Amino acid sequence: MIRLISFEGGDGSGKSTQLRLLEQYLAGRGRGCLGTREPGGTNLGKMIRRVLLQAGTEEISSPTELFLYLADRAQHVHEVIRPALASGTLVLCDRFTDSTLAYQGYGRGVDLGMLRRLNEVASGGITPDITFLLDCPVELGLSRAEERSSIIHSQSSATEDRASRAEDRFEREEVEFHERVRKGFLELARTEPGRIHVLDASRAVRDLHEEIRKIVDEKLANGE
Numbered sequence: 001m002i003r004l005i006s007f008e009g010g011d012g013s014g015k016s017t018q019l020r021l022l023e024q025y026l027a028g029r030g031r032g033c034l035g036t037r038e039p040g041g042t043n044l045g046k047m048i049r050r051v052l053l054q055a056g057t058e059e060i061s062s063p064t065e066l067f068l069y070l071a072d073r074a075q076h077v078h079e080v081i082r083p084a085l086a087s088g089t090l091v092l093c094d095r096f097t098d099s100t101l102a103y104q105g106y107g108r109g110v111d112l113g114m115l116r117r118l119n120e121v122a123s124g125g126i127t128p129d130i131t132f133l134l135d136c137p138v139e140l141g142l143s144r145a146e147e148r149s150s151i152i153h154s155q156s157s158a159t160e161d162r163a164s165r166a167e168d169r170f171e172r173e174e175v176e177f178h179e180r181v182r183k184g185f186l187e188l189a190r191t192e193p194g195r196i197h198v199l200d201a202s203r204a205v206r207d208l209h210e211e212i213r214k215i216v217d218e219k220l221a222n223g224e
């Protein structure tokens with residue numbers, strides 16, 4: 001049974017758009033689901049998100065960053081994901097445990113074994129049934145993210161994201177960091193090909209949606 005679908009990828013890979021399209025598609029077919037995200041899927045998480053992504057001058061140490069992501073996840077699982085799964089709701093999550101392995105593990109160099117154990121604690125052992133990895137060249141993702149940041153920054157109607165979105169802390173990282181993250185995601189996909197579906201995120205939004213829809217429909221039809 002499919003209970004949890006996660007969307008992963010580098011910054012500007014278009015995963016949030018694809019999550020929304022799948023959510024709309026499933027709702028249209030009478031299959032209610034819950035779209036949520038990390039960091040920021042709870043009220044506490046929104047505060048943590050602001051702290052994490054605000055591009056201030058304050059340096060956040062690597063362990064501090066890690067524990068903030070894990071705290072966000074622990075609260076998200078407790079407050080949103082576990083209750084939704086318990087009531088039989090299909091959950092679509094924009095980033096989950098794989099992001100921690102890719103960004104903090106492959107990107108920052110934190111030990112992967114330790115991260116897996118901490119992920120297990122934060123997620124309470126919940127793992128995605130399907131993960132869509134939206135993969136594209138780093139330059140393309142970063143230029144998309146930059147475009148989005150400047151649009152949001154120029155809008156006067158402030159959103160909760162605004163402070164964090166005027167080029168966030170991660171978008172300021174050097175290209176090599178993002179290359180390591182991309183390689184990390186692809187490495188994770190190689191080790192779990194049954195769960196992680198790698199999609200070419202440089203393709204048109206509609207084509208990608210079509211592919212995602214097909215995979216989900218097939219699994220749902222098979223009663224998976």
Ligand code: TMP
Nearest residue numbers: 011038039069095096099100103104170
């Ligand atoms: P988003 O903009 O896609 O919502 O993601 C926010 C940033 O947080 C993105 O640059 C990736 C980063 N991140 C981590 O570094 N570790 C994590 O565990 C998660 C969930 C996100």
